[in-house]
Amino acid sequence: MNPSLKLGLVLIISFELAFMQSVIANLIVAGLGLIYLILKRVSPKKILWMLVVSIIPVFGTWFSFYTHGAGDAMHSAWLLSTRIYAYIFLGGILSYTGTVDELLGSLEQNCHLPSKFVYGTLGAFNFAPRVVLTVKQMKTAAMMRGEALHVWSPEIFFKSILISLRWSDNLSQAMVSHGFNETTTRTHYDTFAIPWWNWPVAGICLVGLQFLAFSGLF
Amino acid sequence: MNRQTTSNKTSALSYSLRDVAFIALTGVFCGAIFFGTSLSYNFLAAGLAAIGLGPFANDVLLGLWMIAGPLAAMLTQKIGASTIGELLGSFVEMILGGQWGAATLISGLVQGVGNGLGFAMTGYKRFDKLGLLLSTITGTLITFGWSMINEGYGKYNLGFLLLLLLVRFISIGFFAGVLVYWINKLVEKSGILNRD
Amino acid sequence: MDKLVINDLTFRYKNSGPDIIQNLDFTLQPGTFNVLYGPSGCGKSTLMKIIAGLYPEFSGHVTSGKMYIDSEDVDNWSTQDFSKHVAFLFQNPNDQFSMTTVKREFIFTLENLGMPVEEIEATIDRSLKRVGILGFKDRQLDTLSGGELQKVSLAITLAMDSDLIMLDEPFACIDIKSRKQLLELLKDLQENDHKTILVTDHDLMGYQEIVDALYHFNKGQVRPVLDPEKVFATYQKENRQLLFEKPGNGVESIIDLHELNLQNGTKSLINSASVDVFKGKMILLTGENGTGKSTLFSALTRLHNYHGSIKYLKKDILKYNQRKYARYVGLIFQDSQMQYLKLTVEDEIKLSLKHTNYPDFWTDETIEDYLKQLNLDQLKDHVVYQLSGGQKKKLQIFEMLILGDPVLLMDEPLAGLDLHSTKTVMKLIKEVASEQELTVLMISHQLGGLQDFFDYHLQLKDQCLTYTEVLNYESIS
Numbered sequence: 087m088n089p090s091l092k093l094g095l096v097l098i099i100s101f102e103l104a105f106m107q108s109v110i111a112n113l114i115v116a117g118l119g120l121i122y123l124i125l126k127r128v129s130p131k132k133i134l135w136m137l138v139v140s141i142i143p144v145f146g147t148w149f150s151f152y153t154h155g156a157g158d159a160m161h162s163a164w165l166l167s168t169r170i171y172a173y174i175f176l177g178g179i180l181s182y183t184g185t186v187d188e189l190l191g192s193l194e195q196n197c198h199l200p201s202k203f204v205y206g207t208l209g210a211f212n213f214a215p216r217v218v219l220t221v222k223q224m225k226t227a228a229m230m231r232g233e234a235l236h237v238w239s240p241e242i243f244f245k246s247i248l249i250s251l252r253w254s255d256n257l258s259q260a261m262v263s264h265g266f267n268e269t270t271t272r273t274h275y276d277t278f279a280i281p282w283w284n285w286p287v288a289g290i291c292l293v294g295l296q297f298l299a300f301s302g303l304f
Numbered sequence: 305m306n307r308q309t310t311s312n313k314t315s316a317l318s319y320s321l322r323d324v325a326f327i328a329l330t331g332v333f334c335g336a337i338f339f340g341t342s343l344s345y346n347f348l349a350a351g352l353a354a355i356g357l358g359p360f361a362n363d364v365l366l367g368l369w370m371i372a373g374p375l376a377a378m379l380t381q382k383i384g385a386s387t388i389g390e391l392l393g394s395f396v397e398m399i400l401g402g403q404w405g406a407a408t409l410i411s412g413l414v415q416g417v418g419n420g421l422g423f424a425m426t427g428y429k430r431f432d433k434l435g436l437l438l439s440t441i442t443g444t445l446i447t448f449g450w451s452m453i454n455e456g457y458g459k460y461n462l463g464f465l466l467l468l469l470l471v472r473f474i475s476i477g478f479f480a481g482v483l484v485y486w487i488n489k490l491v492e493k494s495g496i497l498n499r500d
Numbered sequence: 501m502d503k504l505v506i507n508d509l510t511f512r513y514k515n516s517g518p519d520i521i522q523n524l525d526f527t528l529q530p531g532t533f534n535v536l537y538g539p540s541g542c543g544k545s546t547l548m549k550i551i552a553g554l555y556p557e558f559s560g561h562v563t564s565g566k567m568y569i570d571s572e573d574v575d576n577w578s579t580q581d582f583s584k585h586v587a588f589l590f591q592n593p594n595d596q597f598s599m600t601t602v603k604r605e606f607i608f609t610l611e612n613l614g615m616p617v618e619e620i621e622a623t624i625d626r627s628l629k630r631v632g633i634l635g636f637k638d639r640q641l642d643t644l645s646g647g648e649l650q651k652v653s654l655a656i657t658l659a660m661d662s663d664l665i666m667l668d669e670p671f672a673c674i675d676i677k678s679r680k681q682l683l684e685l686l687k688d689l690q691e692n693d694h695k696t697i698l699v700t701d702h703d704l705m706g707y708q709e710i711v712d713a714l715y716h717f718n719k720g721q722v723r724p725v726l727d728p729e730k731v732f733a734t735y736q737k738e739n740r741q742l743l744f745e746k747p748g749n750g751v752e753s754i755i756d757l758h759e760l761n762l763q764n765g766t767k768s769l770i771n772s773a774s775v776d777v778f779k780g781k782m783i784l785l786t787g788e789n790g791t792g793k794s795t796l797f798s799a800l801t802r803l804h805n806y807h808g809s810i811k812y813l814k815k816d817i818l819k820y821n822q823r824k825y826a827r828y829v830g831l832i833f834q835d836s837q838m839q840y841l842k843l844t845v846e847d848e849i850k851l852s853l854k855h856t857n858y859p860d861f862w863t864d865e866t867i868e869d870y871l872k873q874l875n876l877d878q879l880k881d882h883v884v885y886q887l888s889g890g891q892k893k894k895l896q897i898f899e900m901l902i903l904g905d906p907v908l909l910m911d912e913p914l915a916g917l918d919l920h921s922t923k924t925v926m927k928l929i930k931e932v933a934s935e936q937e938l939t940v941l942m943i944s945h946q947l948g949g950l951q952d953f954f955d956y957h958l959q960l961k962d963q964c965l966t967y968t969e970v971l972n973y974e975s976i977s
Contacts, residue, residue: 100410104454146358151456154464162459169456173407180409181398187604205608206324207392209598210332214396215642217329219803221336226803227838229826231903232855237338237368238479240486241841246333247379247487248496248837248885254326256595259554261321263588264598264605265612265660267580268321273614275607322558493843494885498514 087287088280089184089192095288096176099295103172109161111298112168119175126183136174144170186211192278202268209257220249319382327376327385331393334372359455363472366447367479369393369411373419374439374480378488379497381431386423386439390416411450418446419480433485440481444473501571503664503696504528504551509565511550520546522720523564528664531694533687535707537731538717540669540916541889544700545591547717548666551698553582569664584613587657589667593649602628602636602644602652609656627659630693631685643765645790647678654685658693665689666698675788683710704735705974742947742971744957747778754779754907754939755800755829757965760808762795769795771963772808777907782933782940782953786971787960793943794834796960797909801831812907827855830905832913836892837885839900845887846880848899857904858936867902873924874898889916897925901932908933910942922946926953947973 087095103115123133144167151163180189190208193199224245228235235242319327348361376389394412422439423431448469452458457465491497504527511521520543528534538544549555551569556562557579567574569585590596599605606624615623628634631651636644644652650670657665665686671679687710689695700717701707707714714725714732725731753776762770769792777783787793798804802817802825810817812828820828833839842848849867856862871877874894879887884895897913910929914922930953933940941958944950959968 097410100407104410104450143358143361146361147455148358150358151459154460156459156461159459162456166456166459177398177407202319202321202324205598206321207328207395209325210328210392211396212598212600213329214332214336217332217336218339221333223803223833223838226801226826227831227833228841229823230801230830230905231839231841231851231899232827233841233851234823238483240483240490242337243334243371243375243483243487244490244494245837246337247330247375247491248494250326250329250333251496254322254329255558256590257325257329257598258320258322259549259558260590260596260598261608261612262554262557262579263552263583263590263596264609264656265580265583266321266608267578267612269578270580270612271614272611273617273620275611275617275620277617490843494883496885 088196088278088284089189090196091280091284091288092184093180093189095291096180098292100173100176102295102299103169106299107165108298108303109164109168110303112165112172114298116168116171116175119172119179123175123178123182128178128182132182136178140170140174188278191276195274195278196280200268201272205261205266209261213253323380323382327380327389328392330375331372331389332396334393335396338368359457359468360471363468364475366472367475367477370415370419370443370476370480371484373416374436374484375487377420377423378431378436378484379491383428384420386420387413387416390419414450415443415447418443421446436481436485440477443480444469444476448472501530502527503530503570505568507566509550509567510563511546511555511560512563513560515561519720524721526722528696528698530663530696531690532712533690533697533710534699534713534715535704535711536698536700536715536717536722537702537704540702542717543720544717545668548588548668548700551666552586552588553577553579554588580612583660583662585662585664587660587662587665589650589653589670591668591672593646593653596649596653597641600640602639602641605641606656606659610659613660623659627655630658631655643767645674645678647674647682650674650682651685654689664696664698668700669702670699671701675790679706704732708732738974740973742951742957742973744969744971745955746969747956747967751778751781753777754813756811756814758809758811760806760810762792762799762804762806764792764795768963770960770965773965775958775965775967777939777941778956779939780937781955782930783942783956783958784950784954785941785943785958785960791960793960794911797831797911797943800829800909827905829907829909830900830903832897832900832908832910834911836896839896840884843883844880845876845882845884845895848884848895849902852899852902856902861935862902870898870928873928890918890921893917894921894925897929901929904936904938907939907941910940912943912945914944914946919949922949926950947971
């Protein structure tokens with residue numbers, strides 16, 4: 087499915103899910119999400135990981151509504167803990183069945199997102215491995231001077247800003263020297279069309295969602 | 305030779321390629337800094353869950369996820385920077401494998417709009433203590449409103465609900481308010497943003 | 501028709517700052533090979549960025565002057581017009597790319613220029629083939645060496661069809677073999693594809709046979725050199741030697757490497773190295789660019805994965821508490837700013853004094869005395885981020901020496917220092933090291949004046965680490 091359309095669909099479903107009051111609807115959405123992931127041959131390891139990391143928050147949510155919930159506490163407990171699974175599998179669809187390049191490329195072509203946003207973001211993403219390494223270096227460098235940097239230390243953010251400034255400057259100069267200009271028309275080597283069948287599929291998903299939302303299931 | 309220098313003089317509305325890359329990179333950095341925190345989140349959550357206080361893990365750390373937005377606003381002083389910063393930040397989290405998937409993106413949008421509202425109330429003129437204070441207040445209220453719907457906070461009893469609200473305000477007030485203020489002070493004093 | 505004409509150009513970074521370029525005139529003939537030389541940091545890069553149209557777009561102000569490229573006034577050119585005429589290769593080849601693979605970078609570039617999609621594939625292949633690196637097409641950029649990245653950059657300039665190719669200190673990050681290949685390739689492009697080449701360098705080795713014109717950059721101005729032979733003659737290399745002892749039997753070791761294997765991506769850097777680092781000694785670590793010296797330092801400070809074992813005082817370094825270990829083996833990073841935590845020079849020094857292992861040694865007088873020697877004594881209230889490159893480096897070295905960690909790794913601490921500062925810094929390191937019995941392991945490309953400072957010499961060559969007694973190097977006479 088076209089990446090932009092997929093993003094839009096997942097966002098609409100996630101948003102509407104927040105207002106829905108049905109445990110079964112949550113389970114159906116989570117189940118369909120899981121099936122989609124399996125059909126797209128996402129590795130079982132990743133799927134397992136999604137199940138495992140969610141155990142604590144799911145249990146935490148359930149137990150907290152069980153103890154502090156008002157009204158039908160049992161229903162709230164089940165409703166909100168199953169909702170987490172629905173979110174996680176919907177999120178997995180975005181994270182694991184497409185790349186950032188594809189998503190941003192599609193947003194550029196199908197949604198006409200200005201190219202500076204597309205390539206500014208893409209360039210920053212391509213720095214992600216270097217960013218992770220640099221954060222490690224910053225922490226080590228501070229320890230070598232006898233200080234520890236924590237998530238609440240302004241210094242670690244300040245240094246990140248310092249480096250972001252330098253890198254964003256380099257990055258934009260690199261892009262401009264390779265011909266990037268936000269006002270000129272670019273061609274597209276990879277084209278992202280929206281195939282005709284995408285629309286009925288999206289339509290069915292949305293109609294199905296409304297059925298779930300208003301059917302009054304438990 | 306007086307060529308137009310578009311990126312040197314930008315208005316509060318227009319973003320240059322460099323601005324976008326800068327905001328996105330700070331977002332990636334913020335993500336990488338509290339990536340280690342994702343682990344501590346699970347520990348904290350596990351501990352709190354055992355005593356029926358699971359949601360507190362969420363509220364105690366929520367401010368952490370909301371640093372990127374006000375930081376972008378304070379540094380670039382641009383309209384909408386807060387929302388864009390937060391949105392890019394959550395996009396990064398989603399792609400780098402944050403555990404909340406698509407919900408992250410929606411929360412990011414809610415958080416960004418929440419924070420940005422505070423700055424908007426000053427007419428995008430006060431990128432200082434007042435702007436930050438308002439931003440933490442609107443940030444807390446808007447995200448809490450979303451949690452009432454999305455995470456079912458509306459279904460808690462009132463005492464528990466008020467406690468959650470207080471914890472959230474303290475978290476956002478510290479991380480997205482006080483800490484951002486400190487960081488901005490450092491940036492100002494260091495003079496690294498003076499492009500002149 | 502001239503390729504490039506600059507008349508009366510004046511440029512400054514800050515409105516209130518000094519002119520970096522002052523009433524400069526400069527002309528380039530089409531199809532020629534030109535070298536612009538001058539000391540590092542004199543403004544050569546700035547000039548190139550102006551010619552490439554990056555400045556004043558990204559930084560600074562042009563206060564006077566006219567520029568013509570192919571006889572066209574560039575006043576109304578967009579950055580894209582510049583990129584179609586002028587190719588610019590950054591000093592650090594890693595800064596050139598914004599995508600992840602060679603092919604993606606090509607596609608990004610050609611899309612920017614609006615090339616019809618059906619021509620893109622063939623253009624990529626043709627350009628890569630011309631440079632002889634067709635096999636790199638699907639490679640990840642971060643697996644390529646500095647020299648390989650330069651070749652990819654050149655191939656991209658061919659695809660962009662820019663006639664003027666500028667390279668800013670292109671050999672700073674690459675080994676001698678790649679340097680030779682790259683020079684041959686540039687000459688080939690000049691002669692057979694009629695490109696105009698402009699290279700800046702502070703070192704003129706290997707240029708004599710290939711240049712058409714030599715220019716000197718000095719005090720913000722460029723002057724053609726009328727008698728290049730004379731200049732080349734003064735840049736002739738002289739073979740020199742540094743002599744060291746070989747570690748004897750009675751010396752105690754502080755760090756032991758055992759069957760150490762280091763890799764960078766898929767490239768093997770160090771293969772099964774077993775050597776000791778000796779306690780209280782000053783050791784010079786040399787090896788060609790890209791052999792893995794910095795990566796070795798990263799491994800020693802637990803910032804890079806490795807196979808085999810590294811022991812500090814006979815205990816595996818991974819078994820130490822991270823915070824404690826960071827105070828046993830310190831690293832002077834290449835980027836000085838990585839080391840700073842405070843804003844002013846004074847606060848930086850105070851922080852080091854707070855954690856020093858030798859509080860009795862570092863009295864106020866001693867500190868003051870060394871600050872004077874380093875010419876930092878008048879800068880105490882200055883913001884560290886506003887210091888010059890050399891001042892930053894000196895402060896960084898000083899504050900790490902104050903800490904007095906048992907082992908101090910130094911990654912190119914002399915880069916960017918002038919001769920006088922180099923001597924002061926080396927004297928400081930030697931004094932403090934012997935006073936506090938520090939073990940120093942230093943990477944340095946700059947070798948002049950280092951005789952008598954080091955006990956041993958450790959060489960990284962052919963993926964092996966060995967102590968050697970003789971270090972041969974070339975130096976400008």
